[in-house]
Amino acid sequence: MDHQNTAEAIVSAEQNSDNQTGFAELGIAGVLLKATHAAGFSTPKPIQVQAIPPQMEGRDIFGIAQTGSGKTAAFSLPILSKIIALGTKRRPKTCRALILAPTRELAVQIEDTIKILAKGAHISTALVLGGVSRNSQVKKIAPGVDVLVATPGRLTDLVRERDLMLADTKWLVLDEGDRMLDMGFINDVKRIARATAPDRQTALFSATMPDEIAELAKDLLKEPVRVEVSPQSTTAAEIVQSVVLARTKQKRQVLSAMLADASMKSVMVFARTKHGADRVTRDLERDGFKAAVIHGNKSQNARQRALNDFRDGSVRILVATDIAARGIDVPGISHVVNFDLPDEAESYVHRIGRTGRNGRDGVAVTLVDPSENAKLRQVERIIRAKLSVIADHLGSPDPVRNPAEKHERNEAATNDNVRLDAKRPNGGNRNNGKQRFGGKPAGERKPGAEKPFRGNNKRRFGGKKPARHAA
Template structure:
């Protein structure tokens, strides 16, 4: 298949998959799918450089499903025929949901192997044998160690978001999992970036891979209207309430730096009359899925999250992302704002930057190659900055946008972080429709 082909049927996929794709509304392969599916159907390993939102799940999932449908019999007890490793529980759940949709009702068994879910239930399911296991590294290594899961008959393996696994300290568990696999297998590794450790893992994991690369990180930034407001920490609460309280903010993810901070932001929004759900690593898996489900279904339009789950959130129609705190790792900024502006649409990202966070913002500017705040601003108290936008000398906003667009909501003043917010001023704009 070439990039000029326009349907999934051109791959020669099994009929249940073609039907499942049509039912799910997938008609035209994305660039990563067009490049990766064909070689995998021919039995080749894949090294994919692509970030979330590019269609990776179908790129590796469809070839696996197609080849599993051609196999006879059932998987042996305690084994799986295919293994997909993901860094976060949310991403694993999302992958399983997508695979079920792609399968179109075909009898393919899937199992989530995650912390936070019943270990006994996972052991019982594995005892019968499973077609596809979608797992996070921690729980899977536990099941391998006690003999509940055996990988020497696993024929297809995918490492998704390998760079995120590195960031989260999972490289060693991943290496132990890879060591348990049979050498005769078909493998794929996908990563948004290629630091040396991930490249080394790829070299030891893959055999003569086909390399496919799409959508560098900078192009995601280009689709998103970014703005920064320099706001003293105690004033952030009221400014956030003004932003998310605007009706044009139809679906927004707010990022906090810590788990406790995420809970506090959600609680304060609720006190200010704006229902919100919080999602982070300390939440039980069922609670995380309920919160994400409420956000996806529109029962709440504000989700507060930490970076550990940022890349596992794939909800269509996110109009805005708000960085309540700057991330510790500048790369996380790109993944945060990438929750909006997906599938060719435009989105809006707003960052509330306290003066003591300017250094973090400069690190973000370096990796995105985008000036977000005037060069003269170096974290001095806001009252020393020139007044702009009718401010009163406190909480003055400095706006910057990618590619020099310089658009963003005007700042609003607030009394204190723990005082009820009183929305003032004009809220954020509605994102433009994609062409």
């Protein structure tokens, strides 16, 4: 993995001469300051300016920020500063800081960034996530680690089996809390938090703030400082968004035509389901395009391989589902295509946020079938904008939405059937006079050959027999 590119994408910065002064003013010093400078990180991002100083003072943080805003450095640098001050002594099977992420990809990227920020500081890190060897993870944390980055499911298993103890964990970070909520991790998160040190310092970051996240913040945070770097559920100004109208059966052809454009250099295609993502990928390959796919049914190694191939340009198209793609931060994605609209309008914001990053332009195109119109309206409400239609492949009106056309089609179909029946023998009887399920034509039956109804005067579907008449 290209650690330099990953870090630049997550912390996102343009180099300038006052880099060290900017982070120094936030309280970052010594080896960490040198590491940020060596990694090419520039003037602190807005989320870093707001979040680092209060955390250096020991305050809890509630941050509303999108992936790519620089929040990884915003919560990591204060934690790393304090761990360095503690020294290197750790107890076995413990971690000093725990960072929870909803997806494996995001966890990997967080650890990559922390390694770069802590270069030369002798900070130990470990990853705990599903889809890879459990034994290797247990072995890695056995002597104790400074920073543990984990997904809630696998971490819960290790704590339950007593392979990890959280009593010494003094820093807890919950990244992308809204996605943890969507994935059903909130109860695990609460149990994990209860197992950490009572005097811990906590940071909670979320791209949106549904009621459940607000309640979680009340439960886990003590008089937090709230930081917000962009209006809730809005999209980046650098992204040009548009809609292409196409029926579901037309979308494959429309997507292939779009991808023939040389300007679509690095493209993420979003499908609503895992099965749909696989189907889109197969169709793209049949149409002559090289594509990779990531979703929840893929192993961690397969997902990481697909992501690496996309990042290094081996493939220019990455097909993904919402959950698998959350937290993916690849520099230079030129286009996002929504093959299907998501079930939750908020996911649209996260999807298109993969492009238009770090000051670059980005393009997001959504293919919309008439059946998805309600979802499109929900998206437009949450982004507070009307999406322009740049192409319409629907042709004639949809008969489901046009009663007049539906009536005309039904009437035409009836007339066609009448004409066909007139050409058939036996007065239009399509079975040539035979009984529907086999048997001879009616004209060939002998008189009296019909089988009598067995049951006489009994009720046809069960019930009691009528009383017998007296002899």
